[in-house]
Amino acid sequence: MKAEQIRDMKVEDIRADIDNLEQELMHLRMSNKLGTVDNPLAIREKKRTVARMKTILKQIETGE
Numbered sequence: 113m114k115a116e117q118i119r120d121m122k123v124e125d126i127r128a129d130i131d132n133l134e135q136e137l138m139h140l141r142m143s144n145k146l147g148t149v150d151n152p153l154a155i156r157e158k159k160r161t162v163a164r165m166k167t168i169l170k171q172i173e174t175g176e
Contacts, residue, residue: 113161118168126169133162 118126137158143149 113164115164115168118165119172123169123172126165126172130162130165130169133158133165137162 113129121129137155140149140155140158144152144155149155
């Protein structure tokens with residue numbers, strides 16, 4: 113998800129998406145340990161998306 117798309121979202125939606133992505137990330141990490149992940153690069157993408165969303169959420173909350 114791109115930063116422009118995240119900035120267009122409501123704060124509640126961003127928080128809900130962060131929760132969902134963190135759950136998906138947890139499942140991907142467990143699957144990776146078991147060796148059943150189809151795309152291991154998805155873990156990196158989800159981590160970066162969560163970080164991007166948290167950064168933008170912080171910027172919105174502080175008014176930057």
